[in-house]
Amino acid sequence: MTLISICLLFLAGLLSGMVNAIAGGGTFLTFGAMTLAGLPPITANATSSIVQFPGYITSALAYGHEIRSMWKAAVILGIVSAIGALGGSLILLSLSNPSFRNLVPWLLLAATALFAAGPKLKPKTEKEHPPHNAKGIVSQFLTSIYGGFFGAGMGIMMLASLSIATGGDYHRLNALKNFLSIVIAAIAIIVFTAGGAINWLYAIVMLPGAALGGYSGVWAAKRVPQHILRWLVVAVGLFLAVYYFLK
Known part of the structure; x- marks a missing residue:
């Protein structure tokens, strides 16, 4: 891995943390950077989960007051999320790299379309529900x-589904x-990790950037035009x- 590659991967991690904190979509950057650097699709996707993790934590810490104010919903939906994520990750590991590779462009296209349509998916009413x-x-x-x-696209998908289900701020x-x-x-x-699907070298290079981007992204979310x-x-x-x- 060259110094230029290290710098570009760190930058991808930084930008992904910021984007995830604001709306979601940071995995586009980390997944893209790692696959363009030569990692197989399943490894790049699995490693992206590691890279995004510190950014999620720092972003959640920056939103600590809001999360504590709805702790009951956070616990219930957290349990639901754990069950669903277990199923999804096991499905991924059951596929071969060529099989997943064939799905990647369609998944990216669908996630991008959902991301672009995100603002239009908000409910017309501002009435809040639990x-x-x-x-x-x-x-x-x-x-x-x-x-x-x-x-990729998980964050905006969550924002859209939560917004439709609950409304509100x-x-x-x-x-x-x-x-x-x-x-x-x-x-x-x-x-x-249990399935041996993570490239730890790439993860270590990108992790500091993602953590820094996750915290600074909350600051940006309240100041920078989101569009x-x-x-x-x-x-x-x-x-x-x-x-x-095309590849």
Whole structure:
């Protein structure tokens, strides 16, 4: 691994942490950086779970007050997320690299489309409902299966499903999303580590950047126009989808 590669991977980790803290989509950057560097798709996807984890933690800490204010919903949806993530990560490990490779461009395209449509998926009403209502539990279970299987787009998928299920303030939903991302990533990491699917060298290079980006991203979420980062993520997602369709 060259010094330039190390710097680019660290930068990808930093930007992914920031993007995840703001809305989600950071896995586009880490998965893309590692696959372009030569890692097999399953290894890159599994390693991305490790890389994203510190950013989820620092983002959740920065949203500590909001998470404590809805601890009951966090616990219930956390249990649901753990079960779904376990199923999704086991499904991933049951596939071969060629099989998963064939799915990657379609997964990226679908996740990118959902990410781009995210703002339009919010409910028209601002009336809030408990996040752990029946609709919220079912949608979070399905989202966590996807998150355990393929992390790209998981954050915006959660924001969209939580918003549709509960309504209410963006920052409360974003705080809950960051907490649930910790649960999903933790389960995936345990399964992927047991399955020997993680490249620890790449993870170690990118982890510090992701942690720094996760904390600073919450600061940016309250100050930087979100549409700028949103369309940057969409551009990256489309580039990667086209790349894998043509490769």
